[in-house]
Amino acid sequence: MIDVLRLPLIGRILKHRRGRLALQVPFLLIALLLIYDGFTGTPLAAQNLATIVPWVHFRGFAILVLLLAGNLFCMGCPFTLPRTLAKRLSLSGRRFPRLLRGKWLSIGALLLLFFLYEWLDLWASPALTAWVIVAYFAASFVLEAAFSESAFCKYVCPLGAFNFVYSTAAPTRIGVHDADVCKSCVGRECLNGSYSPQPIILIDQIGVDGAPTKAHIHNKTGVPGCGTLLFAPQIQSNLDCTLCLDCVRACPHDNVGLFTRAPGAELTQPDAWHKRYDLSFLIIGLAFMGLLNAFGMIPPVYALMSDLIDALGLRALGWSGLALEGIALLTIFAGGGVVLPALLTFSAASAARALTRTTHRDSLRAALTAFAPAFVPIGAGFWLAHYSFHLWIGFFTIVPAFQAFLLDHRIGILGQPNWLLGGEPNLTLVGLLQTLALLGGFIGSLSVASRIALRLYRRGSFLGLLPWALLLLALMLVGLWVFGQPMEMRGALFD
Amino acid sequence: MPTLLTLLLLLTLVGCREPAPPTPTPAPDAPRLRLAVDPDPAAVGDAALLITLTTFDGQPIDGAQITVRGDMNHAGMQPVLSGGAESENGVYRVPFRWTMGGDWIVTITAVLPDGRQIVKTVDLAVRS
Ligand code: SF4
Ligand code: SF4
Ligand SMILES: [Cu+2]
Numbered sequence: 001m002i003d004v005l006r007l008p009l010i011g012r013i014l015k016h017r018r019g020r021l022a023l024q025v026p027f028l029l030i031a032l033l034l035i036y037d038g039f040t041g042t043p044l045a046a047q048n049l050a051t052i053v054p055w056v057h058f059r060g061f062a063i064l065v066l067l068l069a070g071n072l073f074c075m076g077c078p079f080t081l082p083r084t085l086a087k088r089l090s091l092s093g094r095r096f097p098r099l100l101r102g103k104w105l106s107i108g109a110l111l112l113l114f115f116l117y118e119w120l121d122l123w124a125s126p127a128l129t130a131w132v133i134v135a136y137f138a139a140s141f142v143l144e145a146a147f148s149e150s151a152f153c154k155y156v157c158p159l160g161a162f163n164f165v166y167s168t169a170a171p172t173r174i175g176v177h178d179a180d181v182c183k184s185c186v187g188r189e190c191l192n193g194s195y196s197p198q199p200i201i202l203i204d205q206i207g208v209d210g211a212p213t214k215a216h217i218h219n220k221t222g223v224p225g226c227g228t229l230l231f232a233p234q235i236q237s238n239l240d241c242t243l244c245l246d247c248v249r250a251c252p253h254d255n256v257g258l259f260t261r262a263p264g265a266e267l268t269q270p271d272a273w274h275k276r277y278d279l280s281f282l283i284i285g286l287a288f289m290g291l292l293n294a295f296g297m298i299p300p301v302y303a304l305m306s307d308l309i310d311a312l313g314l315r316a317l318g319w320s321g322l323a324l325e326g327i328a329l330l331t332i333f334a335g336g337g338v339v340l341p342a343l344l345t346f347s348a349a350s351a352a353r354a355l356t357r358t359t360h361r362d363s364l365r366a367a368l369t370a371f372a373p374a375f376v377p378i379g380a381g382f383w384l385a386h387y388s389f390h391l392w393i394g395f396f397t398i399v400p401a402f403q404a405f406l407l408d409h410r411i412g413i414l415g416q417p418n419w420l421l422g423g424e425p426n427l428t429l430v431g432l433l434q435t436l437a438l439l440g441g442f443i444g445s446l447s448v449a450s451r452i453a454l455r456l457y458r459r460g461s462f463l464g465l466l467p468w469a470l471l472l473l474a475l476m477l478v479g480l481w482v483f484g485q486p487m488e489m490r491g492a493l494f495d
Numbered sequence: 496m497p498t499l500l501t502l503l504l505l506l507t508l509v510g511c512r513e514p515a516p517p518t519p520t521p522a523p524d525a526p527r528l529r530l531a532v533d534p535d536p537a538a539v540g541d542a543a544l545l546i547t548l549t550t551f552d553g554q555p556i557d558g559a560q561i562t563v564r565g566d567m568n569h570a571g572m573q574p575v576l577s578g579g580a581e582s583e584n585g586v587y588r589v590p591f592r593w594t595m596g597g598d599w600i601v602t603i604t605a606v607l608p609d610g611r612q613i614v615k616t617v618d619l620a621v622r623s
Contacts, residue, residue, distance in 0.1 A: 044566055044568075044600065045568060045569055045570045046566040046567055046568070046569065046570055046571070046572060046574060047566065048570070051569070051570035052570040052571065055569075055570050055571060056570055056571040121568075121569070123569050123570050123571075124568045124569045124570075124598070299596070299622075299623060390571050393571060393572065393573075394570065394571025394572060394573075396573075397570070397571060397572070397573060419564075419573065419574050419576060420573060420574075420576065421573075422573070424573065424594065486539070486595075486596055486623035487595065487596075487623075488595065488596040488597040488623050489567050489568070489569040489571075489572065489595060489596075489597035489598065490596070490597040490598050490620065
C-alpha cells in the first residue's frame with residue numbers, strides 16, 4: 001500500500017491548502033468557456049465546444065480516470081467552488097431533511113438527466129448543454145447555502161452518484177496510517193474541520209528542545225472537515241468520497257492518506273457497504289442505465305418507440321411529436337431503468353434464497369443488497385464501451401472547433417482549422433475494444449458475485465450464485481447485441 | 496477572486512466575438528439551389544449529392560464553384576467535406592460519403608460565375 005500523498009512532488013501539490021483549487025480553477029474556466037460558447041457560438045453541435053467537450057471528452061475521460069485512478073473529477077469539480085461563498089451566506093446550517101438522506105434523489109436525478117439527454121437531444125444542442133451546466137452550478141450553490149453538509153454532492157448530483165459508484169472499482173482509497181492515533185484523537189478534525197470557534201485543549205507534541213514540533217492552530221485559516229460526513233478511520237469504501245482531501249489537510253496528526261489497493265477491493269469486502277436498498281438500486285440501476293443509454297443510440301430504439309406509441313394509442317390524441325416521443329421514452333426509462341432492474345434483482349434474490357434454503361435466515365433485503373457490488377464491473381464495462389467509443393471517434397474534433405472558436409475572436413495563433421484532423425477512425429478496432437470492455441466487465445462481475453455467494457452461502461454457494469450469474473449473463477448478452485448494432489446519432493423521431 | 500477575474504475576462508470575450516453575418520432575405524430574382532441525394536433515401540456508404548442550380552426563372556446555371564460540408568447534428572463526428580464538381584445542365588454531381596447513420600446537416604456553398612454566393616443548409620436523415 002502506497003500513500004499517494006507521500007509521493008514526492010504530487011503529494012505536496014495535492015496536500016497543499018490550495019491544492020484542490022489548482023484542479024478546480026482550470027475546470028471552472030473550461031465550464032465558463034463552455035457556457036459562453038454554448039450560448040453565443042454556432043448552433044451546430046459538431047462545431048461547438050459546449051457540446052463537444054462534455055459529451056465526447058468529459059464522459060469518456062470520466063469513466064477511464066475513475067477506473068484507472070479514482071474520483072479525480074469530483075476532486076476537480078468546479079460546481080463546488082461557489083460552496084465557500086454559499087457557506088458564508090449560509091445562515092441556518094440545518095442538516096438535509098432526514099427523509100431525503102439517501103440515494104433515491106440521486107437515482108431520480110440520474111434518470112431525469114438521461115431522459116432529458118435522450119428526449120431533448122442535449123448533445124445536439126450547445127445552448128441546452130450550456131443550460132445543464134448552469135443548472136449544476138445553481139443547484140449546488142442553493143443546496144450548499146441551505147444545508148450544513150455537502151447535500152448536493154451526497155444526495156443529489158447525478159454526476160457525483162455516477163462517480164461514487166464507479167470509484168468503488170478504483171485502485172485508490174482514503175484511509176489512515178495508524179488506527180491507534182485516531183483512537184486517542186480528541187478533535188476528530190478530519191470530520192469536524194480544523195477550525196473551531198470554541199477553544200479546544202490540545203496537547204502538542206514536544207520536541208527535543210522543549211518547543212512543540214507542531215502547533216495546532218484554530219482560526220479561520222483552518223480547513224473544513226469531510227463535507228459528505230465520512231470519518232477517515234472508518235472509511236471502507238469510496239462511496240460518497242469526493243476526494244476533496246479536506247480530511248487530509250484537517251488532520252493535525254498527518255494520519256490520513258490516499259492509499260493504493262487492488263482495483264475494486266472493496267467490492268468483495270464483507271461490510272464495506274451499507275445494506276440499503278437505495279444504495280443497491282443506485283448501483284444496479286446504473287448498470288441497467290448503461291445499457292439503456294447505449295440502446296438509445298441504435299436503430300431498434302426508434303422502432304420500439306414507434307410501436308409503443310401505436311400500442312398506447314397515442315397518435316389519436318393529436319399531440320406534438322415531441323410530446324409523443326417524451327411519453328415513449330418515459331415508458332422505456334421507467335421499464336428499463338426502474339421496473340426491470342427491481343423485478344429481476346428481487347427475483348434473483350428470492351431464487352437464491354429458496355435454492356439455498358436461507359429464506360428464514362436472510363431477509364430479502366439482505367439477500368439482494370449483498371449482491372449489489374457485483375453490478376459495478378459489468379456496469380463499468382457498459383459505460384466504458386459506450387463512452388470510449390465516442391471519445392475515440394470524436395477525440396480530434398475538439399482541435400478544429402477550438403481553432404474556429406479562436407478565429408471567431410480574431411485570434412489566429414492556432415491557424416486555420418483542419419476539420420479532418422486525425423483521419424477516419426478505425427471502427428473495427430473500436431468494436432473489438434468494446435467487446436473486450438463488455439467481457440471484462442462480465443468476468444469481473446461474475447468473480448465478485450461468486451465470492452459474495454461463497455461468503456453468504458458457503459457450501460450452497462453454487463446454487464446461490466446461479467440466479468445472479470444468469471442475470472449477469474443475460475445483461476452481458478444484451479450488451480453484446482446492443483453494441484453490435486450500428487451506432488446512429490439521431491435526433492427527433494418525428495419531424 | 497480568480498472567479499471574478501475569469502468572469503471579467505469572459506465578458507470582454509463576449510464583446511469581441513465576430514457577429515454572425517446576417518442572413519440575407521433572398522431577392523425574388525435570386526438563383527435557386529436544390530439538393531437531391533443518390534441513393535435516395537440516403538444510407539451509410541458512398542453516395543452522391545445532386546445539386547441543381549437555376550436562375551429564378553428556371554434557366555440552368557453551369558460553371559459555379561460548389562463546396563459541400565456535411566456535419567452530424569450531434570457532437571463527436573468528423574464532418575465530410577466535398578465539392579468541386581463539373582455540371583451538366585445546371586446539375587452538379589458531388590461525390591460524398593455518409594460515414595454514420597443518423598441526422599445530418601449539409602451546408603452547400605455555391606459561388607456563381609458572376610461572383611454571387613448562395614449558401615443553403617439541408618437537414619436529412621441517413622439510414623445505417
Ligand atoms: S484521521 Fe486524524 S483527525 Fe481523524 S480521527 Fe484520525 S487522527 Fe483524528
Ligand atoms: S474529506 Fe471526505 S470526501 Fe473529502 S477526501 Fe476526505 S473522506 Fe473523501
Ligand atoms: Cu452514444
